[in-house]
Amino acid sequence: MQIMANRNNGKENNQSGDFFLRRIQLGLAVAVGGFFVILVGAKPELFLLDRSPVIGFIQIAVMLLGLGLTCLGGYHCLRGLWKDNRLSIAAELGVRLISTGYVIAVFSGLADIIGLGSHPTPTFVPYFGEWQARGIQIGEGFIAVGMLMMLPIADKPLFRSQPQSENNNQRS
Numbered sequence: 558m559q560i561m562a563n564r565n566n567g568k569e570n571n572q573s574g575d576f577f578l579r580r581i582q583l584g585l586a587v588a589v590g591g592f593f594v595i596l597v598g599a600k601p602e603l604f605l606l607d608r609s610p611v612i613g614f615i616q617i618a619v620m621l622l623g624l625g626l627t628c629l630g631g632y633h634c635l636r637g638l639w640k641d642n643r644l645s646i647a648a649e650l651g652v653r654l655i656s657t658g659y660v661i662a663v664f665s666g667l668a669d670i671i672g673l674g675s676h677p678t679p680t681f682v683p684y685f686g687e688w689q690a691r692g693i694q695i696g697e698g699f700i701a702v703g704m705l706m707m708l709p710i711a712d713k714p715l716f717r718s719q720p721q722s723e724n725n726n727q728r729s
Contacts, residue, residue, distance in 0.1 A: 577637045584634025591626025598623055612685035617666045624693075628659050628700055635707040642709070651706030658699025665692020 598619030601607045609616075632655060639648070664671065666689055 574640075577640050580637035581634050584630045584632070584637060586630070588627050588630030588634060591623045591628075591630055594623030594626055595620050596623075614670060617670075617685055617689075620693075621663050621666050624662055624697070624700075625659060628655055631655070631700075631704050632707070635704060638709050644707075645709075648707045648709070651703040654703030654706065655700050656703075658696040658701075658703060660696075661699060662693045662696030665689050665696060668692070 597604055597606065598616045598621075599612075601616065632652065636644075644652070664673070666685070668689055669686075
């Protein structure tokens, strides 16, 4: 009887392991797809889609959409590495940094459209300038640091996680 119970537990553990493996695979696929969307926005001539000599609103929006997909895919992939454990404090902060970095990138990239940039919409054609590029790079830096903080490193106390239990779920 006990041997059968161990076999069933092993089968259940394998199925939950498959779930996390699929989550990691899906996250990687979405992140790579987001990277290709960024490429379409940044360098449309690579895909024979270039229609303008400047980077305009549509290209900026496509780049930001691709960055969002990359962030989402990276989050799901890194979350799958944690399996059934709760996220550590550092990983929770990493999630917030990823979100903050994306918001910085969106507001920097669309500054002219929103009216915060140096080339407001009614008088100038919005384009992707040097300060907008720097703002998006700063946002991408926040995203990168956040993703590094989400890695499950068990050696340091700040990065340790606790397995989820019913008591922890009731307090949350």
